[in-house]
Amino acid sequence: MPTITLPDGSKKSFDQPVTARQVAESIGPRLAQAALGCKINGELRDLSTLIAGDCSLSIVTEKTGRGGDKQPDPDALFLIRHSAAHVMAEAIQRVVPGVKLAYGPPLATGFYYDMQAPADRPISSGDFEKIEQEIAAIIKEDRPFTRYEVLADEGLAKLRAEGNKFKIDNAEIALAKDAQDAAPDADPLKSHKSLVTPGVSINYRPGCRLSFYATGAPGKNWEDLCRGPHVPSTGRIGAVKVLSLASSYWHGDENSDRLTRVYGTAFASQADMDAHLNQLEEAKKRDHRVIGRQLRLFHIDEDVGQGLILWTPAGSVLRLELMKFISQELEKQGYHQVFTPNIGKLELYKTSGHFPYYKDAQYPAITEPESLSKALAEGCSCAELTNRLEGVSARLAENINKRTGKETIESSRIMADEKLLNGYLLRPMNCPHHIKIFASAPHSYRDMPVRLAEFGTVYRWEQSGELNGMTRVRGFTQDDAHLFCTEDQVPGELLGCLSLVKVVLTTLNMKDYRVRVGLRDPDGKKYTGDPKNWDRAEDACRAAAKSLGVPFTEEPGEAAFYGPKIDFVIKDVIGREWQLGTVQVDYNLPIRFDLSYVGPDNQPHRPVMIHRAPFGSFERFCGVLIEHFAGSFPTWLSPEQVRILPISEKTDGYAQKVLAALKAVGCRATADFSGDRIQAKIKNATDWRIPYLLIVGPKDEEAGKVSIRARGIQKDLGAMGLDEFVAGIKAEIESRGASSVAARFV
RNA sequence: GCCGCUAUAGCUCAGCGGUAGAGCGCACCCUUGGUAAGGGUGAGGUCAAGGGUUCAAAUCCCUUUAGCGGCUCCA
Secondary structure, three states: OOEEEOOOOOEEEOOOOEEHHHHHHHHOHHHHHHEEEEEEOOEEEOOOOEEOOOEEEEEEEOEOOOOOOOOEOHHHHHHHHHHHHHHHHHHHHHHOOOOEEEEOOEOOOOEEEEEEOOOOOOOOHHHHHHHHHHHHHHHHHOOEEEEEEEEHHHHHHHHHHHOOHHHHHHHHHHHHHHHHHHHHHOOOOEEEEOOOOOOOEEEEOOOOEEEEEEEOOOOOOOEEEOOOOOOOEHHHOOEEEEEEEEEEEHHHOOOOOEEEEEEEEEEOOHHHHHHHHHHHHHHHHHOHHHHHHHOOOEEOOOOOOOOOOEEOHHHHHHHHHHHHHHHHHHHHOOOEEOOOOOEEEHHHHHHHOOOOOOHHHOOOOEEOHHHHHHHHHOOOOHHHHHHHHHOEOHHHHHHHHHHHOOOOOOHHHEOOOOOOOOEEEEOOOOHHHHHHHHHOOOOEHHHOOEEEEEEEEEEOOOOHHHOEOOOEOOEEEEEEEEEEEOHHHHHHHHHHHHHHHHHHHHHOOOOOEEEEEEEOOOOOOOOOOOHHHHHHHHHHHHHHHHHHOOOEEEEEOOOEOOEOEEEEEEEOOOOOEEEEEEEEEEOHHHHHOOOOEEOOOOOEEOOEEEEEEOOOEHHHHHHHHHHHHOOOOOOOOOOOOEEEEEOOHHHHHHHHHHHHHHHHOOOOEEEOOOOOOHHHHHHHHHHOOOOEEEEEOHHHHHHOEEEEEEOOOOOOOEEEEHHHHHHHHHHHHHOOOOOOOHHHHO
């Protein structure tokens, strides 16, 4: 008979099997009333789950935590949203008859349901109001979520009779997964011919069951194949909102059925819902595309091209300040800055392996005019031109294969020199150029490491549907560097790189990030290089991440094709994650380019390369930065740092004097000489999110002072001597925010 | 790339078969005003581009381009 351990450690024993609800009732009626579900041995379950054996149990209610700061419980939200997905599906089937349901899981901020609408009656956002009305009606009916289980055979027969192939597929996958989990014991397995995929058999355990949830009484009310769990009844769902429509594919496979995905969200209360919707509104206002236009930070022009950023004067200030900042750090860390062109010969990228391996993600090659005319004169077809562009000379293939010790370049790609079509590639990465700088002079172990840095612009053909403002673009500038070092120097150099990223993030007050060590996927085939080198590189990354002293996760499959990496993934205000800074170890390119340095033994040795970019790219970084600060940049980054607002034309002269004093110390200051009244001048300046406003009138002029208004503080802070303010703002800018002029007023 | 939605003045948007509208911004004028919008006048649009239907198209249809929301992808 069950003995149940509660979260506080106390135990309760029962004479016979009990449901979780009964346990809750035995603890207290209020708890039972608030209960939405339970966790049995850490697993989220229905409140109606019958408990027969000993276990630990906690009751899930909508609120957790103690004291005044009550946050919605994530488990409660899971139950509510999973249940809301069912209710929304039922509502949609009422509004749009003939809809076939596919799959409807809860998400971190809501839920969705994938479904197939009849060809002649698509679901549209115009249906939302009616759907929400139906949802409200179902919630009001307060029908219980009733779970029932049937044997696999019976369940499959039932689904077959209903004729929804998505649900049959779901059931078959669930059965197959169950069999796989049970496989080690080699239970006798029963075979079932897939009803969805012809010619496929699915093995499952004979005793295996499928679960269904009826919203009400089985056989009478709406029901759905579902693993559960759910809240006790529809009345417990609280607030539901249908948010948006999107399209998706069955199993995410673009060759499979196209489905309509209906997004919604649900909360325990309308107040929580309102808070969430409000937060979405706020997030929209922070969107870098919106603020970027308001503050004229960047522009994307249809006539220039998708995903190509035009940095306007204000945005360029941001970028230049970041470049200045990183340059100073590079200096401290012993880097050499270099400049290299944005294109290079095709053969260079055949040597590095970028072409044609990643040709789908690159702008097409630029063909050499003479080479092209010659091929055209020969009457080459398009396919043949491509072939000749992608071919390699016997010499190159031999070199690469010899260096890598295997057939890295297949013999089928080898082509006679006179047939090869010469061309150039808009560079997808900066490394080959830096490698050539390293290789242009002999290196002794005494010179190592060689650290070459460049604000290098690269071009990649991102899929058009992926482009997004500044955060996903086709041309971007990395704060890139390549470190050539000895094997022994790898750990130290990795650490140096990581500390650089940390300095950047700390200075910009970006604290919400995680570190990800990207390792190769054991089954992956995309990786190049010797497995032994991979092991060494992965160990070095792991060790470096460890010594950094911040929590990190190891993620197989996240490595670059040429080596493992350490990424800094920043979380923005809306909760999205962005990969910004990255550090990657590379044993592969030094081999392909046959790099060497002379060791103490007077013999050539192979260097190891480290790729790193603390910002990632200026485009993405600035996009995230705009949202991080909501356009209110710290003074050192602000395009306009101070605006002087003369009360009237009478003090225009003094305003000019103040302006000159600020400009003399390199402060980006302007003055508003418009005919507006002071109230309007303040309003306009506020809209531009300028850190400091200096109001100057006759009183200030007489006293040689300026009246200060700081961004975010909606009042006059009082007056300060002009010289004192100039010195203060200079210190604030030069220290990158370590000191503040406004601080002495607040 | 795929699916859906969208495209009207510099910006935000209304108009949705009968010869283009508002607010903000911009220019000029009046106002000389002490802390989040003083008043007036005016300029500015071949309604994304191209094609079609119609007596008539910003409005309906098709194609293209671009944006948005997803899916897939991201060396």
